[in-house]
Amino acid sequence: MIAQPDTATASRKSTRQLPFTSVAGRMLLVLTNGPADQSFLGNPLLPILIRRMPEAHRRRFVLRLLSISPHYFTEIGSDRYPPPMPMRDVLELELARNVLSRRQLADEVIAPFLNPGSRVLDFGSGIGILASHMADRCAQVTGVDISCGAIACGRVLFPKPNLGFVAVARGQLVGVADQCMDLVTAIAVMQHMDDVALASTLQEIHRVLVPGGMALCHVPLAESLVATPKATQHQDRRNPVTRLLQRRYGLLMLYRDRAQIEAMFQNAGFVIESSGSIGERAEIEDDIAHQHLFVLKRA
């Protein structure tokens, strides 16, 4: 079932890019970006800055930082938070909104794939909200992300003894041994990766899974775009300079069709066990409810 966009959601989304349209906002994006495309908050100085920040200010600083990434606090500037509301409250409410949707995902969709002994890798974990919920249900979770700044924020917000983080380096899951994971999750990340990056990542996911291990991959299919208002299509940008800037400083959004993504999963050696709308599995207050989850098994 494909959900139709509702006008309330559409109007909220129309302001989601607000922090990046001002000159100052764009400069911040450039300064906080890391060396790789799409590594928002990937500047290697950010983890050092966060570690040196006095503890009393650390959480607030981290939430402020997250507000300039296009990935997390996407409702700032929307009518969800009327203007007199102090930014400190808006940031905490945005974090709570993200925490709720990932808790629903962990409890209602991912829990059946977990057991107390599971070792899990969460690819594109960002600040580790989902990873932290999964860590409450299994032995060990490793969050992996391209952004060392996002990881540093996650270490502040979700410290847990069985939750670790690793930064992706040149597309490799460095330090993650072959066949050491029972489950890999990849939520809200594959649409931000071009075909080359995604193909090599799928090979890496295959490498780290035990034989028979499972991967749960969220994919916003091109066929379901009607359910994702305001989607920007990277391919629409014809000018090569604009394309370069978009890759580096804009959020890459690639919507693949079912045949394309299934071929990529199979080429990496996965068997597709099932696929369906996340909203059919659970009620989740997030865009991902209108999009698809592929359940893959390592052959």
Ligand SMILES: C[S@@+](CC[C@H](N)C(=O)[O-])C[C@H]1O[C@@H](n2cnc3c(N)ncnc32)[C@H](O)[C@@H]1O
């Ligand atoms: C929208 S956030 C999703 C975070 C988390 N999976 C969730 O659902 O809450 C997307 C994350 O993917 C990460 N990302 C984007 N491209 C990546 C890549 N090539 N390798 C690893 N992580 C990537 C971003 O840094 C960001 O933290």
